[in-house]
Amino acid sequence: xxxxxxxxxxxxxxxxxxxxxxxxxxxxxxxxxxxxxxxxxxxxxxxxxxxxxxxxxxxxxxxxxxxxxxxxxxxxxxxxxxxxxxxxxxxxxxxxxxxxxxxxxxxxxxxxxxxxxx
Amino acid sequence: xxxxxxxxxxxxxxxxxxxxxxxxxxxxxxxxxxxxxxxxxxxxxxxxxxxxxxxxxxxxxxxxxxxxxxxxxxxxxxxxxxxxxxxxxxxxxxxxxxxxxxxxxxxxxxx
Numbered sequence: 001x002x003x004x005x006x007x008x009x010x011x012x013x014x015x016x017x018x019x020x021x022x023x024x025x026x027x028x029x030x031x032x033x034x035x036x037x038x039x040x041x042x043x044x045x046x047x048x049x050x051x052x053x054x055x056x057x058x059x060x061x062x063x064x065x066x067x068x069x070x071x072x073x074x075x076x077x078x079x080x081x082x083x084x085x086x087x088x089x090x091x092x093x094x095x096x097x098x099x100x101x102x103x104x105x106x107x108x109x110x111x112x113x114x115x116x117x118x
Numbered sequence: 119x120x121x122x123x124x125x126x127x128x129x130x131x132x133x134x135x136x137x138x139x140x141x142x143x144x145x146x147x148x149x150x151x152x153x154x155x156x157x158x159x160x161x162x163x164x165x166x167x168x169x170x171x172x173x174x175x176x177x178x179x180x181x182x183x184x185x186x187x188x189x190x191x192x193x194x195x196x197x198x199x200x201x202x203x204x205x206x207x208x209x210x211x212x213x214x215x216x217x218x219x220x221x222x223x224x225x226x227x228x229x
Contacts, residue, residue, distance in 0.1 A: 004160070036219075044206070045219075093161070095160075107163065109161040109162070110160050111158070112159070112160055
């Protein structure tokens with residue numbers, strides 16, 4: 001079946017550095033990808049909708065300059081956490097929709113990235 | 119705003135049925151979903167139901183929807199140790215692919 005690959009699985013970085021997370025659709029083209037953030041025992045919070053070839057749409061309260069999203073191709077979206085700080089530590093998950101099939105069965109999630117900022 | 123609520127924890131004996139409940143607030147929800155998340159993994163779609171349906175059954179899974187009360191439930195028959203995971207209730211309108219998730223219910227299986 002369709003797979004969404006997310007890398008890295010986990011990353012530890014120093015405060016002030018930037019971290020890039022990749023989300024790839026391996027066997028389908030995704031014009032739209034989504035980035036979520038999940039705190040322990042909390043729900044997945046939608047951060048932004050990544051649109052291929054155009055600017056991402058951010059949810060209210062999400063800093064665009066902090067969380068840079070690039071969707072340069074139909075199979076790759078990246079999320080860059082700029083100047084990361086400890087409060088950015090979280091589990092980040094991407095998802096992508098395969099538009100070639102029934103809409104409600106074709107949303108696939110990556111395995112997530114655990115970011116720890118020291 | 120849109121909100122999805124579910125209890126955080128459920129403990130069930132192996133072989134019994136598990137029932138996970140969820141309430142939502144958005145009356146324009148078109149689809150309601152149940153996702154499963156195993157430790158360190160992404161989300162896996164278990165099942166979904168259209169808002170104009172009352173029930174959907176898929177093998178050991180039964181979804182019940184009370185649209186009037188905005189209440190959704192997931193019943194897992196004959197619960198197995200492999201069912202141990204976090205189950206997320208979610209709703210969406212499908213217009214823009216956005217899905218709003220609950221906080222997830224951690225299902226713990228007792229021997």
